[in-house]
Amino acid sequence: MLGSRPDLVKLADTRWDLIVIGGGITGAGILHQAAQLGIKALLVEKHDFSYGTSSRSSKMVHGGLRYLKQGDIRLTRESLQEREHLLRHLPGLVVRQSYLFPLRRGQFPGRWAMTVALWFYDLLAGVRDHRWVSADDLAQRVPALDTRALTGAMRYTDALTDDSRLVMRILHDAVEEGGRAINYCGVNDVSRRSNGDLTLSVTDHAAKADPVRGGTPVTATLVARRVINATGAWADQLSGTPARVRPQRGSHLFVPAQRLPLSECLTLVNPRDGRPVFVFPWEGETCIGTTDLDHRDDPDREPRATRKEIDYLLELVNGFFPDVQLTDADILSTMAGVRPIIASGKGGDPSSERRDHAVWSHDGVITVSGGKLTTFRVIALDALAVAGFIDRHRHRALRRAGPRFAQNSAIPTGLGHPLRRWPEGDALLAEIDWVLQHEMVQHLDDLMLRRTRLGNMLPRGGEERLPVLAKLVCERLGWDQSRWEVEVQRYLDIIQDSYSVQEA
Ligand SMILES: Cc1cc2nc3c(=O)[nH]c(=O)nc-3n(C[C@H](O)[C@H](O)[C@H](O)COP(=O)(O)OP(=O)(O)OC[C@H]3O[C@@H](n4cnc5c(N)ncnc54)[C@H](O)[C@@H]3O)c2cc1C
Incomplete structure (x- = not known):
């Protein structure tokens, strides 16, 4: 289990086999695989775990019909195989979900084109899960939907998850297998020593002398044989190569x-x-x-x-x-x-760019970026192969074998709580208590926006209900009243700036 937050200065005593930069799904997946291979690995994350794209996705563990439409059969097959693995190994966290694709009269794709596409989609996944839903049936299933211009819908299945909880789950398992991870530690730069080792200047933004009045953050130098830069949309900042990432926003x-x-x-x-x-x-x-x-x-x-x-x-x-x-x-x-x-370098419509990942290396730093939440395990294996930890045969064998997760029912899945009704009932409060003790929560926004989704699901970020949490949070995290007030203000500013409806 992740447990309490390590001391950055003590982590600098070790010469690591591998340091992974970035605590999104890609970094977490790499740490997990590395730990299972017995590699002495550490993950450092500048903000909170899953702070980046990995808490802001569409939450789908899916093949992606759009990739099939783009003719990307390899990515679709890879994603569907991973979907099936994750459904099998992480029940409750990755759950099968029924999808309806309404079809408009006189428009492409029609019923038969969709039937063929979904037959192929299911074939790639090794399931048979699609069927036609008539317009009448559709009107009953989704009563408010205007079905007048629709011929019906194709029904098929994919899967949903809580992306942030998925990252946490993988990190817990990675640490259980011997990996280490720390949040709020940003890498400033990476340089190479004459013996081939890499040194990283890392600043701990959480370990300020006085978090209320501020103070100088601690900076340490870490040493590793290999470094994988898994910083997603920020990858160009540390890759040492000309920019390759075309950042695209989805809301x-x-x-x-x-x-x-x-x-x-x-x-x-x-x-x-x-x-x-x-x-x-x-x-x-x-x-x-x-x-x-x-x-x-x-x-x-x-x-x-x-x-x-x-x-x-x-x-x-x-x-x-x-x-x-x-x-x-x-x-x-x-x-x-x-x-x-x-980036393909062609410019053009953002939706038409491919969603594949890429791994490249420069001066000892291996950079991995792009791809999907769904395919994190394949991306991790690719990065470890480029880093020289596994060869082609091992890569193929591990990929085919599927993931290995510990059986641990204590770790929250995030799904299944009617958050709107909170704080009725004790279940969520018990979950929050567990999270505060085991998941390195450093700020109130970590708890409200990533460990739980109270901040997304309650109006105004759940501001009115924050007092219910104050005693428990302060007790578990050792905060006094002034720290609580600083945290509430910080959290409400984030809600206002980034999670609220912007005026014209
Ligand atoms: C709107 C949207 C919807 C999506 N929907 C889906 C979907 O439904 N299904 C799917 O499979 N995929 C989906 N994706 C894709 C998927 O979410 C991303 O591919 C994936 O989350 C990327 O993960 P990552 O770990 O590479 O990047 P991130 O999650 O962004 O992680 C990178 C991390 O690196 C950290 N970092 C940056 N700089 C430093 C530094 N100097 N030092 C230390 N740490 C640093 C950041 O703080 C960040 O946490 C979607 C993406 C978007 C944008």
Whole structure:
């Protein structure tokens, strides 16, 4: 289990076989595989674990019909195989979900083209899980959906997860297998020694002398034989090579399930631009997303959904659900993530760029970026192969064997709590208590936005209910009243800047 946060200065006493930079799904996956191979490995994360894209995805563990449409059969097959592995090995955390793909009269794809595509999709996954749903049946399953222009829908299955909880689960297992991990430790630079070792200047942003009034953060020099830069959208900052990442933003909205109740995931194709948008049940509410735009903001500023993106998503949903008519007032929160796309160099429509990952190395630093949440294990094996820890045969054998996770029912899955009703009942409070003791929570936003999703699912980030948490959090984390107040302010500022509806 992850347990309490290590001391950065003590971590500097070890010469590591491998240091992984970045605590998203990619870094966590690499640490997990490395630890299982007996490699002495450490992961360092600049912010919180899963702070980057890995807490802001569409939460789908899926093959991705869009990749099939783009003719990317390898990525689709790889993703579907991983989906099936994760469904088998992480029940409760990765759950099968029914999807409905409504089809419009007179538009491509029609029923037969979709039947062929889904037959192939299921074949690649080794399941048989698709069927036609008539317009009448669809109207019963999704009563508020305007089915007048629809011929019906194709039903198939994929899977959903809580992406942030998935990262935590993998980190817990990695540490259980001998890996080490620390959050709030940013790598400033990496340089090579004459003996081939790499040195990393790392700053611990959490270990300030006085977290209330500030102080000088601690900086230490770590040494490793190999370094893997798994910093996603930030990868170009440490790769030492010309920029390869084309950052693309995708935004989501959360709305109350009472306003838009769904038990199945809907894929709505925007009749204006042909882009698919998912509307799906998640953590007791309804999620709508995503957009797909070049992200040109400062990479060190937390991304946020723009007014234009919010309007785009509302307009699309309101077109399909004319009697619902969602407005800003219905939005519980927004969530924007930045996808690290490996640029083709052709420019053009962001949606048309491939979603593959790439691994490259320069002066001893191996960089891995791009790809999907779903394929984290394959990405990890690829990075470890380039780092020279495994050969081609071992890579293939490990990939085929599937993942290995410890059986641990104590680790929260995130899914299944009706967060809106909180703090009724003790179950969630018990979970929060466990998280505070075992998951290196350093700030209130770690708890509200990543270890749990209270901040996404409650209006105004759950501001009104924060007092319920104060005693427990302060007791477990050793905070006094002034620290609590600083944390509440920091958290509410983040909610306001990055998770709220922006005015025009
Ligand atoms: C809107 C959206 C929807 C998506 N939906 C899906 C989906 O449904 N299914 C799917 O399979 N995939 C999906 N993806 C893709 C998937 O989310 C990403 O591919 C994946 O999360 C990337 O993980 P990562 O670990 O590479 O990057 P990140 O999660 O961004 O992690 C990189 C980490 O590196 C840290 N870091 C940066 N610089 C430093 C430094 N100097 N020192 C230390 N640490 C540093 C950052 O703080 C960050 O936590 C989606 C992506 C987006 C944007």
